[in-house]
Amino acid sequence: MEKELILEIGTEEIPAGFIEFALADLKQDARKKLEGASLNFKEIVTYATPRRLTLRVTSLVDKQEDQTKEAYGPPVNIAYDDKGNPTKPALGFAKSQGVDIKDVVKIKRDRGEFLAVIKKFKGQKTDKLLKEILPDLILSIPFRKSMKWGDGDITFVRPIRWVLAIYGGKTVTYELEGLKSSSKSYGHRFMHPKGFKVTSWEDYTQQLEKGYVILDQDRRKSDIVRGVDALAKKIGGKITEDEELLETVTNLVEYPVVLKGDFEKEFLKLPKEVLISVMKNHQKYFPVVSAKNKTKLLPHFIFVCGTPVKDPNVVVKGNERVIRARFTDARFFFDEDKSTPLGEKVETLKGMVFLSNLGSYYDKTERIKKLAAGIAKSINYPGPVKDVETAAYLSKADLATQMVFEFPELQGIMGKYYAELGGEKKEVAQAIEEHYMPISRDGELPGSDIGSIVSIADKADSISACFISGLIPTGTQDPYALRRQAIGIINIILERGYHLSLCDIFALSLNTIIKQTNKKFKESGENVLSSILDFLTERFRNIMIDKGYSQDAVDAVVSVELDDIVEAQRKIEALSKFRKAPDFEALGVAFKRVVNIVKDHTKTAVEESLFLEAVEKELYDSFNKVREKVDSEISEKNYEKSLSLMKNLREPVDKYFEGVMVMDKDPALKKNRLSMLSHIRELFFKIADFSKLST
Numbered sequence: 001m002e003k004e005l006i007l008e009i010g011t012e013e014i015p016a017g018f019i020e021f022a023l024a025d026l027k028q029d030a031r032k033k034l035e036g037a038s039l040n041f042k043e044i045v046t047y048a049t050p051r052r053l054t055l056r057v058t059s060l061v062d063k064q065e066d067q068t069k070e071a072y073g074p075p076v077n078i079a080y081d082d083k084g085n086p087t088k089p090a091l092g093f094a095k096s097q098g099v100d101i102k103d104v105v106k107i108k109r110d111r112g113e114f115l116a117v118i119k120k121f122k123g124q125k126t127d128k129l130l131k132e133i134l135p136d137l138i139l140s141i142p143f144r145k146s147m148k149w150g151d152g153d154i155t156f157v158r159p160i161r162w163v164l165a166i167y168g169g170k171t172v173t174y175e176l177e178g179l180k181s182s183s184k185s186y187g188h189r190f191m192h193p194k195g196f197k198v199t200s201w202e203d204y205t206q207q208l209e210k211g212y213v214i215l216d217q218d219r220r221k222s223d224i225v226r227g228v229d230a231l232a233k234k235i236g237g238k239i240t241e242d243e244e245l246l247e248t249v250t251n252l253v254e255y256p257v258v259l260k261g262d263f264e265k266e267f268l269k270l271p272k273e274v275l276i277s278v279m280k281n282h283q284k285y286f287p288v289v290s291a292k293n294k295t296k297l298l299p300h301f302i303f304v305c306g307t308p309v310k311d312p313n314v315v316v317k318g319n320e321r322v323i324r325a326r327f328t329d330a331r332f333f334f335d336e337d338k339s340t341p342l343g344e345k346v347e348t349l350k351g352m353v354f355l356s357n358l359g360s361y362y363d364k365t366e367r368i369k370k371l372a373a374g375i376a377k378s379i380n381y382p383g384p385v386k387d388v389e390t391a392a393y394l395s396k397a398d399l400a401t402q403m404v405f406e407f408p409e410l411q412g413i414m415g416k417y418y419a420e421l422g423g424e425k426k427e428v429a430q431a432i433e434e435h436y437m438p439i440s441r442d443g444e445l446p447g448s449d450i451g452s453i454v455s456i457a458d459k460a461d462s463i464s465a466c467f468i469s470g471l472i473p474t475g476t477q478d479p480y481a482l483r484r485q486a487i488g489i490i491n492i493i494l495e496r497g498y499h500l501s502l503c504d505i506f507a508l509s510l511n512t513i514i515k516q517t518n519k520k521f522k523e524s525g526e527n528v529l530s531s532i533l534d535f536l537t538e539r540f541r542n543i544m545i546d547k548g549y550s551q552d553a554v555d556a557v558v559s560v561e562l563d564d565i566v567e568a569q570r571k572i573e574a575l576s577k578f579r580k581a582p583d584f585e586a587l588g589v590a591f592k593r594v595v596n597i598v599k600d601h602t603k604t605a606v607e608e609s610l611f612l613e614a615v616e617k618e619l620y621d622s623f624n625k626v627r628e629k630v631d632s633e634i635s636e637k638n639y640e641k642s643l644s645l646m647k648n649l650r651e652p653v654d655k656y657f658e659g660v661m662v663m664d665k666d667p668a669l670k671k672n673r674l675s676m677l678s679h680i681r682e683l684f685f686k687i688a689d690f691s692k693l694s695t
Helices: 016-036 088-096 126-139 201-210 217-234 243-250 265-269 272-282 312-338 342-351 361-378 385-394 402-406 413-421 426-434 449-468 482-496 502-517 525-546 551-558 565-578 584-597 614-635 639-659 667-684
Strands: 002-011 043-049 052-061 067-075 105-109 112-121 160-167 184-186 195-197 257-262 286-290 297-305
Touching (some): 002 126, 002 184, 002 201, 016 043, 016 052, 016 126, 016 243, 043 217, 052 126, 067 088, 067 105, 088 112, 126 160, 160 184, 184 201, 217 243, 217 286, 217 297, 257 312, 265 272, 265 297, 272 286, 272 297, 272 312, 297 312, 312 402, 312 413, 342 361, 342 385, 361 502, 402 413, 426 449, 449 482, 482 525, 502 525, 525 551, 525 565, 551 565, 565 639, 584 639, 584 667, 614 639, 614 667, 639 667
Antiparallel strands (some): 002 052, 002 160, 043 052, 067 112, 105 112, 257 297
């Protein structure tokens, strides 16, 4: 018989950012535990509000199926002696299984006849199993932060106030440190605090509705979207799509009520990013832009409260007072910050620590400036390098402003505004904002060369500083977001097509740190550089695979050389196309033979006087002709053409292996033949290590 399971964990308000992950983990762990207990079911669904996490399992069987398990022992031919008496292995097997030797049977298997014990297990009742499964399920939900409360020892994201657990309409009874499960749930904290008994899913959801709780988060989200869009339309505006804010607001309320507030037009004189940040990040309000011009912010905001109110105007006025105070503070910070040129704030950075053993943000600024200039020269930046240095010098100055101190999410953005007000070039101001980009793995990249250059320099300095200080990411731990910064560097270089040497960039960065600090670090600069390049290589490798290139093609190129990643990507692309050729497999096999046989050989000059067989001369002449053409094509970055030319070596290589004994007893002949093959390997290695390709 199949029944329905409902589990509700009632808590104090759960932080909005924790809910999505909690639901996913709850569903996954419930599936794992039920399947592990051999309990079949139809579907698992999870729901949440700020005060509850709910699990629904449909068509859950009422008992485990009876099971038969077989344990195998020694082969029959050693289990009994010549007289048919059980031997020590047979007796030991029976004892280990807790049965008499008389209960042991013989079973034929593929490898012969063996002793076996067949045990039958009667399936347990589901309601009995749930008494153990559900408490464990609740306490196994992982959270970034958990807490204890009262005198208990259990931890959870917030104090648990009640647990509803019913299976087939009946309570599954168990305790969590004195808190007993029941069939009782509760509605809205203020609108319907009195508990109610639950008998079924329909009963549960209907009573929650009456108690001013909309359980389904997707429905709450849809209600919010409709309400927000309708109010925005009434005032000639629209809401910019913001899934993160919508998700947060959805998880902040149990019963959404959408309202509109206004603020004074004079606040629109402030940078719109300031107003949006206050509304979105600090108040969880939806900013309203003009329906005709999405860059124009309107003096209105839309917000969601979680309680039906008799007089909405009272709530609206209260929120308007809050936003007015916030905007007034922001205006004060803006006016104060404008009173001093941005360049003068750089000195203040001397008192702001970047890393404890690597000095201040002023020191970091000096390093970024030097590194950015070096990068600009490397890519032959056509504009004045002085503009790059100015942008780098001012890049962190807004960290010393009151606005960024109060609203850290505006770093870079405020630097742009203050630079413009201070008379800096538009390109310099834009670069100050862009140098933080991308702010996420797939985030927007800088749109200008100066912004891209300073962004690379800033991120390279952060990576170098952390690696030389021993702050290297491990496992899932990456507190300084170095993986994201490495991905940012790679994506910027690929997007802009910069022919930069990663080795040169980070060597300059590390040397700048070492000279500036005049300290001796635990690891040498060379070792740290090697670790950084390995770190970047792995990020580049993952990016290429994400782009759709095969893993072996990526590895074949990356294992040979990864310094200019723009060219590395082009080689991967050329190799990916080339391997589709009909005769590619034969070439790959031939090259693998070359690589394997010269594995530990040191290349020397080839002596034609030592050629004994015609195939040696034939291969040598073919190689020289192909090498000259390949080198020419590689110099022009024509990698696909180069690979096509290399195909001409397949037949001479095959004949060579058939016609000569490479590992000849004569040391001179052996050395000469290995050197010939080493030169061929070197030619192929100018693009990729073919031995890493699956053929």
